[in-house]
Amino acid sequence: QTLRELVCAMPKAELHMHIEGSLEPELMFEMAERNGIRLPYASVDELRRAYAFTDLQSFLDIYYAGASVLQTERDFYDMTRAYLERAHADNVRHTEIFFDPQTHTARGIPMGVVIDGIHRALQDAQREWGMTAALILCFLRHLSEEEAFATLEQALPFRDRFIGVGLDSSERGHPPEKFARVFARCRELGLHLVAHAGEEGPPEYIRTALDVLHVERIDHGVRCLEDAELTRRVAKEGIALTVCPLSNVKLRVFDQIHDHNMLELLDAGLAATVNSDDPAYFGGYVNDNFVALFDSLPLTREHAQRLARNSFAASFLDEATRERYL
Ligand code: ES4
Numbered sequence: 523q524t525l526r527e528l529v530c531a532m533p534k535a536e537l538h539m540h541i542e543g544s545l546e547p548e549l550m551f552e553m554a555e556r557n558g559i560r561l562p563y564a565s566v567d568e569l570r571r572a573y574a575f576t577d578l579q580s581f582l583d584i585y586y587a588g589a590s591v592l593q594t595e596r597d598f599y600d601m602t603r604a605y606l607e608r609a610h611a612d613n614v615r616h617t618e619i620f621f622d623p624q625t626h627t628a629r630g631i632p633m634g635v636v637i638d639g640i641h642r643a644l645q646d647a648q649r650e651w652g653m654t655a656a657l658i659l660c661f662l663r664h665l666s667e668e669e670a671f672a673t674l675e676q677a678l679p680f681r682d683r684f685i686g687v688g689l690d691s692s693e694r695g696h697p698p699e700k701f702a703r704v705f706a707r708c709r710e711l712g713l714h715l716v717a718h719a720g721e722e723g724p725p726e727y728i729r730t731a732l733d734v735l736h737v738e739r740i741d742h743g744v745r746c747l748e749d750a751e752l753t754r755r756v757a758k759e760g761i762a763l764t765v766c767p768l769s770n771v772k773l774r775v776f777d778q779i780h781d782h783n784m785l786e787l788l789d790a791g792l793a794a795t796v797n798s799d800d801p802a803y804f805g806g807y808v809n810d811n812f813v814a815l816f817d818s819l820p821l822t823r824e825h826a827q828r829l830a831r832n833s834f835a836a837s838f839l840d841e842a843t844r845e846r847y848l
């Protein structure tokens with residue numbers, strides 16, 4: 523068995539993917555057609571050619587525009603079903619999925635339509651394949667704290683359908699502290715807490731996500747290594763980093779996959795994991811991310827096993843189930 527075969531075949535958990543970022547151009551055009559929405563691109567090919575990003579914001583502009591085709595419960599179901607089929611084929615046994623309700627409620631789509639459509643697909647995957655899946659509601663950090671509170675209120679009738687909250691969208695200029703009070707409220711509600719930090723933003727945002735928001739994992743976190751003291755602390759506390767290698771290259775966090783710091787993260791004792799982020803936009807699903815890394819960096823079988831183990835250890839599965847995967 524080659525190393526490539528091993529990383530593809532090993533059971534894994536995915537902990538960092540945005541469901542809206544799994545919408546492939548073909549399905550996007552199909553939904554645009556059936557919902558009578560005009561996309562500002564003439565064809566699937568033209569849309570794919572627009573996926574030449576220079577930074578996080580240049581991606582987000584296209585990602586939010588693409589999400590406009592999502593209108594009905596069926597649309598959210600079909601998008602989620604397509605992702606789960608890809609994840610199942612990649613031997614993902616458990617996935618924790620981000621969704622961005624504000625992208626939809628701002629367009630007049632009811633919260634219940636979004637959550638019910640996604641949730642029904644998760645139930646089907648559990649029933650058909652025994653795959654487990656959970657939802658994490660993300661607040662858009664470029665919007666206000668007040669809007670985050672309003673979103674939380676709208677989601678509370680569906681409290682049993684999501685396990686936690688996260689923080690995503692434009693990082694620079696929107697530090698974690700901006701959402702201190704809304705995360706404090708979510709903590710009181712018993713929700714799990716995560717946040718994107720240290721992707722484009724400075725290591726300081728990782729520190730404040732931990733100290734002010736009290737998050738349990740850091741999404742991305744690759745800039746952690748710029749601060750030696752922070753690196754020692756994150757390693758010592760066993761805080762996982764949900765790293766997304768192809769995303770990092772597409773958004774120019776690293777120039778090429780050969781420059782990715784995954785080996786350094788692991789060698790520093792950090793609980794890094796491999797994830798796809800926005801697979802329809804960044805060139806692949808979780809196994810594509812593993813293959814790109816293992817083809818480009820001097821990573822070993824031991825690293826592969828550690829990455830798979832980290833993915834389950836850092837998951838929000840109940841303790842008994844988690845232990846069975848370790
Ligand atoms: C995202 Cl890569 C990334 N970073 C921040 N927010 C996001 N939303 C979707 N993908």
Ligand code: ZN
Pocket residue numbers: 538540690718741799
């Ligand atoms: Zn992300």
